[in-house]
Amino acid sequence: MTPDRTTLRKYSLISAATLTALTFALSGCGGDEQKRDYATPGTLCGIAVDSDTLGPFLPPGHKVTVKDKSYSGAKGCQVTVDNKLIFTSNQVWLEEGSTTAFVAARQSLGRTGHSADSGRFRYSEYEAFGKTRGCVDTKYKQELYTIMQASGSKHRDAEAMKRLIISYTKGVEKSTECTAGAL
Template identity: 45%
Template sequence: MISTFVLRHRRRLGTALVTTAFLVTLSGCSESGPKREYATPRSLCGTAVDAKDLTEFLPAGKKVSTTSATEGSRASRCTVAVDGKRVVYTAQQWWNDMSVLEFARGMTLEKVDQQTDDGRFAYSVNQAFGKTEGCRGNRHEGQVLYTAIQATHSDHEDAAAMKKLITSYTEAVERSGACR
């Protein structure tokens, strides 16, 4: 014969197990936070970009948009916004030949603390700058085409990812019509 004490504890234990199982199931179905409901762009205003590299710097949201602007034949810019908030900004600009660090200083007030060994790229955790090779056209006699990506409104900060993004972006610019 089982005592009343044992029966009461078995019922409580059973109820606790059922409740725990229910809560675990329920938590598995709930949202784990905001989600990215848009497709990451495969180009930034016409310049190809690896969507996987760009995705790291884009937040969750419903809609992504890109807006381009040009300043004559000398500069073009692209703004990437998520739900209307500017997150990533890119630029391609023709300038007299200078180091990529000098170009970066003209584009940002923030410290750009890392540079590649060949001196073509300078970067930090949320912005990067590049110097193209072989982009010297007749319209821009004696000038060099520089690139910039600034994700200063992104929550993601990763110097290695930013270096990878500026390298692939600059290489895409070198293959594009902007280089000629």
């Protein structure tokens, strides 16, 4: 039994509609994927950072900008992507004898439930705090602390924040900011 013209036409219209819908569905899966049109910064406030560890905290976009946001007693940088604040880093001088837990309690946007190196570093999935070693301002009796916050990022990774704060803090310890207080 051979199908008549009406039946053939009906099946060809259904097949064409199915093929069109399938084409749109498949192209929609990869077509809207956003990408990063910028290079991940390799330094924040003059301190080297691992761009492979920082990168996942930065969203897709066209333009990244690192701005200096320093003020008396603190050196800071803001990382924006397409004019949206995503990540900040700070170096802050505080009274000798303070602890990283104290700094985190004052500066944290949430709860920093993780610690490393006997409490020298406190961190969560999107922010971290560190205490430098040997960065002491003898005149004003202060010690230098580091802060990193990815408050504008959707990415959450406690181990990456731990790596970032430890590496950043070690970089700060080798910087002129660390030795400036000893002069």
